[in-house]
Amino acid sequence: MTGAILSINSGSSSIKFGLFETGDGHVQYAAGGKLEKIGISPRLDVRDRAGDVIATREWVGKADLTHETLLEDLFGWAQEHLPHRPIAAVGHRVVHGGTGFTAPVLVDEAILQQLEGLCALAPLHQPHNLAAIRAIARLAPCLPQVACFDTAFHAAMPDVATRLPIPRKYGEQGIRRYGFHGLSYEYIAQALQEAHPALAGGRVIAAHLGNGASMCAMHGGRSVDTTMGFTALDGLVMGTRSGALDPGAVLHLVQHMGLSAAEAEALLYRESGLLGLSGLSSDIRTLHASDDPHAAQALESFAWSAARQAAGLCVSLGGLDTLVFTAGIGENDAAMRAAIVDRLGWLGAALDEDANRRHAAVISSAQSQVNVLVIPTDEEVMIARHTQRLLAGSG
Ligand code: AMP
Helix, strand or coil: CCCEEEEEEECCCCEEEEEEEEECCEEEEEEEEEEECCCCCCEEEEEECCCCEEEEEECCCCCCCCHHHHHHHHHHHHHHHCCCCCEEEEEEEECCCCCCCCCCEECCHHHHHHHHCCHHHCCCCHHHHHHHHHHHHHHCCCCCEEEEECCHHHCCCCHHHHCCCCCHHHHHCCCCCCCCCHHHHHHHHHHHHHHCHHHHCCEEEEEEECCCEEEEEEECCEEEEECCCCCCCCCCCCCCCCCCCCHHHHHHHHHHCCCCHHHHHHHHHHCCHHHHHHCCCCCHHHHHHCCCHHHHHHHHHHHHHHHHHHHHHHHHHCCCCEEEEEHHHHHHCHHHHHHHHHHCHHHCCCECHHHHHCCCCECECCCCCCEEEECCCCHHHHHHHHHHHHHHHHC
């Protein structure tokens, strides 16, 4: 294909995007950025290939601007930015593909409707992912749009990692473990193969620690287990999501403490995790800066749950050779990385403090029996690669 690919990763309060030129079967980053603080005071920052800011825009006090309106602006800007190479296709991150979608797909109305049927399984993300596809379809009805699923990378996990221990008839209706953050893990698997081919074939845990946080056990570059399950609520303590908790606690909240199902959903997705435990913030930087003991407890819970989940994944791997940190916290928070690795010391994992402080690519000490790496993730390039490959195959 010729022309540029626009990758869109539309979340609840931000839209990340990347514009990629295509050629020779490869995609190359041209520009990209983030529209953030949607619903508060939207702000757009666009950076070029060198990382220099080439455009900024603020919508001060415009809390009412919808994702759709902002996307229209963004799409207009993107089309102007590379006038000599018009946008040939748009790729989207779509969080949930259910059992029906285990590979990227060219979206049409029928597919969009099927994906809308999965919104209840990812209420924080899926509606925004799909709204972005609808917004672009309104602006450019003939432009090919490709949905790339976060669940797809985990689709071939061993059966035992997909089963939920409830009556079989529910499993047959799709109530099973799917796993998420798959585009990030697929990128990490490819980046690891390029940078450290000897490690890529081994037993690897990738830790995607951002507002949403999960881990993936990879063997030979394939997902064999992951901490998120049926929804993106399971597993680690997150920014505002609870992570794993006794399902009996949810029943108790609903049956005996008067919460409606909608209130329980809000509690578990938006009011729990670091925010709920600290009573202060979901942002880990704010918690580090605070002297409130509840902030310290929230950080302790985050590290404890991450190390505990990593230890669980070791069962699926039969040990651990390499631990990779990625995403906002994983790439930038040396103190949190140290707190997690410290709790995995019994595995023989140890950090080089100086390398960790510098956010070096390899942060394990020479004596460490586990390689500990930091690899910045790039979901947008993964979306662009999939979009190009799919359209090259179908065109
Ligand atoms: P993400 O969802 O990947 O954008 O990650 C968001 C999380 O990363 C938030 O908790 C941020 O506080 C954290 N984060 C982002 N940048 C930094 C940084 N420079 N230092 C520490 N934490 C950071």
